[in-house]
Amino acid sequence: MKTPTKVIRTDKWQLNVTSVQRTLFRETIKVYRQACRYLVGIIYTHWSELGCLTADQLTPAVERLMHKTAKRPNIKYAQFNKSFYKFPSYYRRAAISFAAGQVSSYVTRYREWQSGTRKRRDSKPPKLNADTGCYPALYKGQCYKLHGFDQAEIKVFDGSDWVWTTVQIAGLRERHACASNKMMSPSLIFNERACHLSVPFTCKPEKRKPESNVTAVDLGINTAATIAVVTHSGTVIHREFIHPGRDIDRRDKRLKSVSMRASK
Template sequence: MNHSIIRTDTWHLSPTPEQQQYLRLTVQEYRAFCHALVGVVNAHWTTIANAKSRCSEVERLIHQTSKNPNPKYQYFGKRFYKFPSYLRRSAIEFAIGQVSSFFTRYQRWQSGIRSRKDAKPPKLNGNTGCYPSLYKGQCIKFSECLTVTEIKVWNGSDWIWTKVAISRKRDRHLLNHAEIKSPALIVNKKGCQLSVPFKINPAKKEGSCVCAVDIGINTLATVSIVYPNGTVTARKFIHPSADIDRRDKRLARIRKKARLTKNLHKGFCSTWYRKARQYNRNIAQHSSKQIVDFATEHGASVIVFEQLKGWRPKGGRKGSTLKQRFHGWLHRALVNLTQEKFAEGGGKTEFVYPRGTSSFAFDGSGKVKRSKKNYSLATFSSGKQYNCDLSASYNIGARYWAKKLKLTRRNDGQLDDGKSSSFKRRTPVTLSVLWKDKEAEGLSSEVSSDVYTPRPTTASA
């Protein structure tokens, strides 16, 4: 059974000055309705919370109908003229969520669950920056070519329909398995936009190989395609040097200015910090796309990472820049973006135990010796030299297959050592473990004979 995924695109609108004013008034009218509604929901929360339908219970208090001619709060019918029913129900759901969240946080505060001992009680905030949800067919209509949209707006005296041009959008609407849901109208200083959610039902990927990714400091990401018999068919180094240099230059300026400043005030070098964050975000976006494209191109159904969530790196020796370089490390951002993008195509992301993937050679010859001048260069016990990040990516893929093929029942990246305990140190799982496994041969019968298999005799620098 395939699980649906919700993803959101931003579509930019190009309204005329008059239309822009209407869109702004629409958002203001909706927020005023929500602000008034939060007080009503808060006053009757006990009744609303126990009601069979919370939305219907709130409508009974504010909305006049033939069956409900005298609602308790007639202010809404007088103040908000001909307010659309779908916007009213959207506002009701928003207000219920705000009040429910407030009572949950207040009960936690009363129970003593606080961030600090002198923490003040939470407050109910009705002045939230919410935006209206435009239900398809009722509040918004799209043209067939999706170049124009018709939106129901408030012009100050009445609700009218107006056609607004769509100037820019992304490509999710072109997917066959993507369904457009009701968008939200965003109006702020940046302009007018539609936040369009898509319900995506991707087909599950089927493949006999995995894409193993080693994320490092010297090389941002090293990826390789690994089969269950230890065959490696493709390798790639992803390291956008130009963008990384631009980011590091901004960080160097901040360090230089900090040394010359006695008291660092709030907002110190905020512009350079903002630019560095934007560079990092851009690097993570482009690099994650390269990883997903590489995995898709070679038919990988799984992308494997090291499980480094929560890991805190240590700084190097005195005078070393290692700690500063770790501040720009993109591990979590890169993993999260890759996971989200690959899931849209039906792929899966897995994690393996990280210890020993870089420090042990992929050919099973034992620990490697890292070069002090070039930390990416590793020397095996046999004297051969190999790229350490590339060897680590092989071992990451091997640990996934070792667990999948039940070559080990352990979760610490090591092989089983028999039923009885042993004084010998357990052997970490490396790529060489798959070469010895005969069961894996049957799972990779379709792999061609001309692919690259990194045997000990063929390891290259």
């Protein structure tokens, strides 16, 4: 029997933060991005040895270069521990994973450019961008702790040390309530306009019964959507057209805005 396909869906959990917590999150994102930039340089320098490793092998290999321990007192890049004092281990591993992805993407795109695989003949070579707007992935127990689905403790940087802060979860969807869905590591999304947890779930859709009806939704151009209910024999037993004027106007305005920006 064919196993059901796993589907990844992401929920947005809104956080109700105080002004103090906004400052803590801002500092956390700032120091995390600094660590990512530092690690991009290390990984790119040693990519000839690191590029052939699996994801599970790459993280400890990078840590052997820059993370000092009692059993590993001599490392090549000792400045990392000095610049990022008491940097949590799971934040460090999340940063290594992100930095490795950036380097891998750049190397692949650069090789394609060298081989002549380009959109245009005069295309410029890709650049290694270490200054990206990345956000940290949070590992359960080490970076965040859930207290039901009303509160979450998140490890943050206060400018000198890493501390825990409890934040209220203001809004969330229903995927966490489904027993067959598996919650994965969320990401802390914070900027001047938004503050939320981006929570991915591994969803296992139920296998459709052969004799059950099928509901199909077709997103259209002239109408917002068309809904049809079909039996297992192919008979259409219900059809409905959804055409809300307000949504159509909003869509047309946004498409016009995109078109005007693209033409500049």
